[in-house]
Structures are given as structure tokens and as C-alpha cells.
Amino acid sequence: MTPAKRRTSRVLLVDDRDRLLLPCGRDPRRPGARRWFTVGGAVEDGEDWVRAAVREVHEETAPTLAAHRPSPVVWTRQALFSVDGRRFDQYGEYRLALVTADEARGVEVTTEEARYGHRWWSLDELATTGRTVRPMRLVSHLSAVLAAGESLPVPVHRGDFDEDADPG
Template identity: 60%
Template sequence: MTATRPAERAPVPRRTSRLLVLDHRNRLLLLCGRDPRAEGARWWFTVGGEVEAGEDFTAAALREMREETGLELGASRLGPPVWTRNALFSVDGVRFDQYEEYRPARVTSAEAARMRIDTREARYGHAWWSVDRLAGTGEAVRPKGMAGLLPAVYAGGPGGVVHLGDVDEDRTDG
């Protein structure tokens, strides 16, 4: 009997709540991670994570904010969902089929200064990104195309939830 390789197994379904953490200068906080099995495979991503049993997307967003940045925010500090996305990707030999919901969270300059980024989540760094930096980078940032989408978020939201598509992050061309 031969073992099934990870790519041949059914992807693990996952629901995530992601935050567009924006500072007083309209910069977006991104964390940097990498796949330990793929040489040089690193990418930037938003604060957030899996919706755990018994949580809704808002509760998960608040918990992830606390765990990843050290900040305690109330639900009233979160904006409504602005983007959704379905993403297939692999990390450490496991393939995921992930539904993502994105919502903005504004922080003051004092709150940004108090943040203590969890280095287990952002092993390879964290940074505040401007739209110009996002537009000009050659680095992998997820989701793609945020530079063109963020101005509507800064202006109060796109006027509804925008679905960013169904993507396979493991594909080199997409």
C-alpha cells in the first residue's frame, strides 16, 4: 500500500476571520510567514486566523487581534466585512481550503505603539504597509491586489462585501 501524498488528500476546510488593521496614517499591518518545507517561500498576510468552535467571525477577529498584537478591542471597533475570498494553499505539507472574511479595524497611534506582535505568528517580521508600498512590491502579499482595494476601505468601505474570488495560491501563475 502506498502512502497518499499531501497534495492528493482532500484539502482541510477552514474558516478564517481576517483583520485589515489600519493605523492613523492609513497603513496596513502585515505579518510575514513562510512555509518551512519550501525554500524561500515567504509571504505577507493580514492579522487573523481560524474561527474556532463556538465563535462567530467577530469573536474570532477580536481573539486573533489580542493573540497576535496584544491589543484588546471591543466589537464596536471593527468595521463590517468588506471582502471575502476562498483560497486553496499548502503549508508544511498540508493543503487547506480556506474561506476568509476581511473587516477593517482602525487603531490609534498610541495603540499601534503598544502592539506586541506575537513572533510565533510573524516569525519573519511585521510591517506597516502604505498603498504605494503594496502597489510597488515584488514580495508575495495575500490577498493579491490589496493596493487597488484599500482606498475604498479607507473611504468607509466598498458599499458591500466584495468577493475577491476563488484562488489557488499554490499555482505559480495565479
């Protein structure tokens, strides 16, 4: 089966305590297989990457971010994976968006694929969890971005992954 091509714009929503928001979902064909993932989703036809990022944040978490709030791209990645019996070949761009304490309190994850809740994760919690978190190697990538502060790094391609072959 040829994987469906998909372009996604993802947002690393980080609160005033450097915690990252991750919704929780699961693959309906794999009972109990839950995964934590970043906010974001598909870039629609005729939509630019930033507009997709802002739309996805609003659709999935309720807050409305102005178009200038997400940072420029901090990293990209290519991933092959399967969900609900379908195989995807997904290219993703990741942007950082810092939110205030009030905005973080107002988050309400509204996407159906995150029906198992959401959580604000510290870097230490992400580094030590035994749970499945996507994208792979998230902690090291996010640590580098947060350490850069105001001078965000030039976007880095974080690799090509087959998440079905390398579940870690």
C-alpha cells in the same frame, strides 16, 4: 489529497496614516519563501466571526479591541493554498479596524507563524513591492475600502483563488 476546510476571520489593521499592519512568515517546507499576510485566523467551534476577529487581533498583536471596533465585513474570498505540506481550502471574511497612533506603537506581533517580524505598509509600498503579500490583489481591495471612508461598501466576494497555481 483533499484540502482541509478552514474558516478565517481576518482584520485589516490600519493606523492613523493609512498604513496596514502585515506580519511576515514563511512555509517551513519552502526555505526562504516568506510571505506577508493580514492579521487573523481560524474561527473556532462555537465562536462567531467578530469574536474570532477580536481574539485573533489580541493573540497576534497584543492590543485588545472591543467587539464594536472591527467594521462589518468589507470583503470575502475563497483560497486554495499549501503550507507545511498541507493543502487548505479557506473561506475568509475581512473586516477593517482603524487604530490610533498609540495603539499602533503598542503592537507586538506575537504569533509563531510571524516570527520574521511585522511592518506597517503604505498603499504605495504594497503596490510596488516584489514580496509575496496575501491576500492576492490586496492593494486594490484595501484602496477601495479606505476610499469609502465612513460609508463602507457592501461586502464584496473578491474571488476564488488557487494561490499555489497563481503565486502573484
